[in-house]
Amino acid sequence: xxxxxxxxxxxxxxxxxxxxxxxxxxxxxxxMRYFAGLFxxxxxxxxxxxxxxxxxxxxxxxxxxxxxxxxxLFWIGAWTLGGAYAMFVLYKMFRxxxxxxxRLMPDGVAxxxxxxxxxxxxxxxxxxxxxxxxxxxxxxxxxxxxxxQSLRLRETDSGNRLxxxxxxARIDVARSVSEIEREWLNRLLATRxxxxxxxxxxxxxxxx
Numbered sequence: 001x002x003x004x005x006x007x008x009x010x011x012x013x014x015x016x017x018x019x020x021x022x023x024x025x026x027x028x029x030x031x032m033r034y035f036a037g038l039f040x041x042x043x044x045x046x047x048x049x050x051x052x053x054x055x056x057x058x059x060x061x062x063x064x065x066x067x068x069x070x071x072x073l074f075w076i077g078a079w080t081l082g083g084a085y086a087m088f089v090l091y092k093m094f095r096x097x098x099x100x101x102x103r104l105m106p107d108g109v110a111x112x113x114x115x116x117x118x119x120x121x122x123x124x125x126x127x128x129x130x131x132x133x134x135x136x137x138x139x140x141x142x143x144x145x146x147x148x149q150s151l152r153l154r155e156t157d158s159g160n161r162l163x164x165x166x167x168x169a170r171i172d173v174a175r176s177v178s179e180i181e182r183e184w185l186n187r188l189l190a191t192r193x194x195x196x197x198x199x200x201x202x203x204x205x206x207x208x
Contacts, residue, residue, distance in 0.1 A: 002188065006180050016103060022185070024100040027176035029093075029117030037093040040086050047083045054079065092118045092134055100174065102185075104192060109148065111171065113139040141166050148193040153186040162186050 003020055005011040012023040058072050097117040103110035115138055143166055150165035162173045162182045174182050 006178075006184050009177070009181050009184075011177065011181060011185075019106075020104045022102045022104070022188075024102075024114075024174050024177055026097040026099055026114060026116045029097070029119060033093045033118050037090060040090045040093070044083065044086055044090070047079070047086065051076065051079055051083065089118075089134065098138070100176070102173070102189075104189075108142055108144040109189070109193070110142050111140070111173070113171075116176070139171065141171075145193055148189065149195065151186065151189055151194060153183065 003013050005013065010025050014021050014023065054072060054076050058069065058076065095115070095118075098115040100114040101112045103112075116136070118134065143164060147166055148164060150163075152163050154161045154163060160179045160182055161175075162185060164171050164173060174185050
């Protein structure tokens with residue numbers, strides 16, 4: 001079983017006890033997230049001024065009507081939600097990424113999706129990817145040999161995908177690396193875990 005990644009690959013193979021551990025670096029988040037982060041910091045500065053002004057006016061009382069105070073209270077609530085969401089996005093933008101990893105155990109794989117960097121790019125498809133990455137969760141799961149029989153290298157219009165099914169979820173493995181690296185990982189996992197590596201680990205046809 002060849003544990004040596006392809007030439008020029010940034011994938012690292014180490015050991016933990018007797019088990020090989022494959023560590024896959026995350027893709028770069030791109031420079032746009034830092035510009036967007038600086039804009040959010042500036043916006044939050046203005047947000048705090050607006051919030052303080054409105055709260056001070058509401059708490060000081062005065063001759064305003066009940067309707068005016070009710071609208072001000074509603075505005076403060078909406079402004080608070082907007083600020084909380086901006087802080088959440090800012091945290092996602094600047095939190096450090098954690099690499100993806102696969103621990104190759106005798107009877108299965110301990111998979112950790114890691115934490116990818118927040119993606120902030122222009123374009124509708126990139127924006128949908130940014131929205132998904134904003135609410136993505138770190139996935140840690142142990143894939144037994146039975147689940148690993150679903151391992152497939154799938155050819156699509158945008159390149160290959162290496163997937164494995166865990167219950168009702170389909171996990172995309174090694175999304176941040178090249179097609180050659182995914183092909184290498186597919187051969188490695190198929191050789192180690194699949195009943196018929198030549199058939200089950202082979203690429204399947206292009207999907208729409």
